[in-house]
Amino acid sequence: MQHLTPDSESAGLLKILNDYAYALDILDKYDHQVLAIESATAENLFEITYPVAMSAILGLRDKFGGSTLFGNEKDESFQGSLAAIYQTFGGQYVYPSVEEKAAHLLYFVTKNHSFSDGNKRIAAFLFVWFLDKNNILYHTDGSKKIGDNALVAFTLMIAESKPDEKEMMIKVLVNLMNMRN
Template structure:
């Protein structure tokens, strides 16, 4: 068994030794040395009790025993050893033989730890499922509003990619995936002057219409200043993903221009990622495809205010998927 689970600490009393317990596959695991330390007896006795438990078929060895690789540094050598570990059922059976009081205390603690772990995992998955369901409702509402084949294709691409992002996050939470949880750090601080210049450049592409990019009020300036805003000396949006997502959302939703709000929002989103050297993956592929960007912009436009957090999460996950 590859050790990928969570390590929790058990201590029976204030002066008792602390024991590192492996939480894996909805049960707890200890090796022979840890079991002997847990019950305050020698390893030889523990080995004898384990043999008797398996010999009398009280428990099935395959179901209660696994092997993991233990890596130790011995001088200048790195030594790998395959050691046996035993689950909670076996640990409790041994406890009843050598120290029933300690065994009972450990069982009570272990059951609580496992229950808390299961409840936490269920809550996380339930929240993600609810978020995906909200996304599907918004997708359906947007498709009914638009009805364009190309736009519909892009929207379903968002839904598909977001579902994949949730699967990736679930794998990471359960340590089934070697995924870095380090967010991308923004290196470029956006300013109103530079953003306005980017809008003017886009305006030239659309023929220089007097309405396109014409600010109706101060809301665009507010959208830009919100990206790097701080609270209590700390940035409110601490990652590039969050900042880019909020930039796209704010510019779409604030309707700051007489014409071209969605096009300007999508353009600034790409421009901002490029300024932060994060528009492409290391292999040269785009983080966000053109059809996905169009779909995201339309989904934001159709979304309700209470769906803001869900939309931000969709964008963040799509930017940072691997």
């Protein structure tokens, strides 16, 4: 049995604080409503288009044996979700970084409920697929930047959020997947 001493407890606390300082800082900035988008990837390598996205969604349905309702569009809102992440104002992207586009893609596809079935799964899949196509889904050592539990939490956080919380949801998401992580 190991006995804890004040020195070993201090070392353990310092290790935890060091390992989770960034996350605790994000929570502090959230609490004080000063969270901003930072350290995001400027270079977009891949632009998601409607035909390519629909092909990927149908592939997802086929791989997981989904019903014919999975990925079945109810209206044209999915096309609008894709177009929205590339909107410009004054010749500049409204969402300039890859992370901002990805976060908005997850948000719009989740919230617009464009499909008869599978909206959250489709949104989560398109989100990580988009990040992968832009070469920022994995760390340089090949490990996942976003774990399965984080992907589920992000998606459900957005699904349960109120519309007036959109900007803060996006800021939290971008800060949890930016170049600092």
